[in-house]
Amino acid sequence: MARAAGLRQLWHSLPLERFSTRENYIWLVVATVCIGAFMAALDASIVNVALPDLSTYFHSSASLVSWVLIAYLLTLATLLTLFGRLADILGRRPLYTFGFLVFIVGSAACGAAVNLPMLIISRIFQAAGAAMLQANSVAIITAAVPASVRGRAIGFQGSAQAIGLSLGPAIGGALIGLFGWRAIFYVNVPVGLIGTLMAAMILPKDKLQGHHATFDWWGTLLMTPFLVLLMMALTEGQSWGWTSPAVIGMFVAAALFLTGFIVRELSFRAPLVDMRLFKIAIFSLGNFTGLLSYLAMFGVLFLMPFYFERVLNYHSAVTGLILTAVPLGMTVAAPKSGALADRYGPRLLTTGGMALTGLATLMLAWTISLHAQVILIVMELVMVGVGLGMFTPPNNSSVMGSLPSSRLGVGGGILNMARSLGMALGTAVSGTVLAILLTAHGGIEQPGGPKAPWIPSTRVALLVLVGLSALAAVLSIFRVAGNSRPASGQSQESMPLEW
Known part of the structure; x- marks a missing residue:
């Protein structure tokens, strides 16, 4: 009892004053959130390169092993909004910190898995922790960071998330080559412990309102x-x-x-999801265009590895390194885009960003060939990343800025759910178009088949992504400039969406 009371007292004494009283405290909060965003996103894509090794190790078919990835994405999409709402009720800080612990345990269980069912179940547990992190990351930043620099802060968070998603295959390939497939899960344990300590010591206390206790x-x-x-x-x-x-x-x-x-x-x-939120034009438009942006990105990231490995005969590790061009472009563009959005509003940046992504994807479609210049393809992938980096922070900032403070958790959950659905749709749409056209052109999906059918098939699939990027750009033109979130002096109780 005394030990439990001591732990409660310790928890209530956090965050530590040595951090919370610093002039740069808000950026410590952003850095803490970025660790969780990076880890959760990394494990959404790091498994891709390990699937052949897992199929061999567990003597299972590729379709069965693919559920190691599918189970993670399903769990994320299912739990994001749930944990967003729970965060509004219980507090974002405790749920985010607990999410790190769940993620660590799930990662360790994945690394120790002795059979495929255990690995899939452990991935579900790991994804539950990732959902606690992702559902709260944007909401924590929005609540802690002043509106004048919110776009820049969300830009850093978006960069961390995008880098995690896109670096997964490259990091996974390197770890598997050096230490085996279990290393891609065990590597999360020390990083997660650091994130847990930072979350406990740095993240600010939540201002909870008791009349929101109904779930x-x-x-x-x-x-x-x-x-x-x-x-x-x-x-x-x-x-x-x-x-x-x-x-x-x-x-x-x-x-x-x-x-x-x-x-x-x-x-x-x-x-759980306040449907009245979708009456806010910025919220509805931002979530839909955000879904389209991740659909386009994951479509490109799905198609290009097949092109590199089936047509150009590149090793998966080399393919992973080439694909880092996308997060490189996002890393450069996202913080600057967020800062510009703070000054000029989101409309121009979101419209221009998706237009640039569409143009770069169009250029990719016409560049690919049996003997393409890889340097040119890398430059076009960088452009895809720059366009997405221009789009994402202003879009997320405008979406979250349109909400009253008590709905930030569920709003962040919906925003992240839209991203997860975009990831799944990008893979499904691109894969379906590619498979249909390969069959029509006499090609096969497995290695060793003719290379020529891959060119027109991949090209048309990329053109579909161009059309969806263009749709996102056109819709972004109608975005209302600036944030609609009330100024700090306006009472939240006067907001029409409050309970």
Whole structure:
């Protein structure tokens, strides 16, 4: 009892004054959040390069082993909004800190897995910790950082997330080559311990409002199967057949669960997802264009490795290094874009960013060939990253800035859920178009087939991504400039979206 009381006293004494009283305290908060954003995003993509090794080690088919990745993405998409709402109720700081601990345990269990089912279950547990981190990262920054520099701060967070997503294959390939596949999971343990300590000692206390203590369990029970069924249909549609009874049944069931979820949310006084948030034009538009931006990025990141390895015969480690051109472009552009958005508003940057991504993808489509100049392709991938770096921070800042403070957690969860769905859609759409056109041109997806059919197939798939990027750019033109979040002197209770 005495020890428990001592731990509670220690927790309530945090954050440490040696950090919270510093002039640069808000940037310590941003740095702490960036660690979690990087780790959670890294493990969404680091497994890709390990799938062949896992298939050999566990003597399993590629489709079965792919659930090591699918289970992670499904769990993320399912839990992001749930944990965003819980953060509004319980506090962002404790949930974020606990998320690090869950992520560490899940990572260690993945590394110690003795069979494939244990690995998949451990990945679900790991993704639950990642969801606690991702659902809270933007909300913590929005609550802690002044509006005058919020765009820049979210730009750093967006860079950390994008770098984690895109560096996963390169880091995974290096670790597997040096230490084996278990290393890609064990590496999270020491980094996660550092993140846990930083979160406990640095993140600010939450200002909770007791009248938000009601939690929408029925909303959760309806939303979870909707997202799971939707993601399963999208990820398995290509292999099972889009017109198969199983896939059609999953889409129909997902639609029914979605209908039930919407009816529940509109009638419940404290919903998991406040549907009135979507009446805010900036919030709705920003989430949809954000989904399109990640669809375009993951479409490119899905297609180009096949081109490099099936057509140019590059090793997966080399492919991973080439793909770092995308996060390099994002790293350069995101902080500067956030700072410019603080001064000039989000419209020009979001529109120009997606237009640049579309142009760069169009150039990629016409550059690829049986003997392409790799330097030119690298430059175009950098442009893709720069465009996304220009778009993401202003978009996220405007979305979060449009919300009242008590809805930041659920708003951040929806924003991250849109990103996860964009990632899944990018893979599903690009993979489906590529597979259909390869068959039409007499090619095969497996190694050793003819190379020529890959060129027109990949080109058309890239052109689809160009069209979606252009749609995001056009929609961004209608974005309202600046933030709609109330100034610090305005009472939050006067906001129409408050309970």
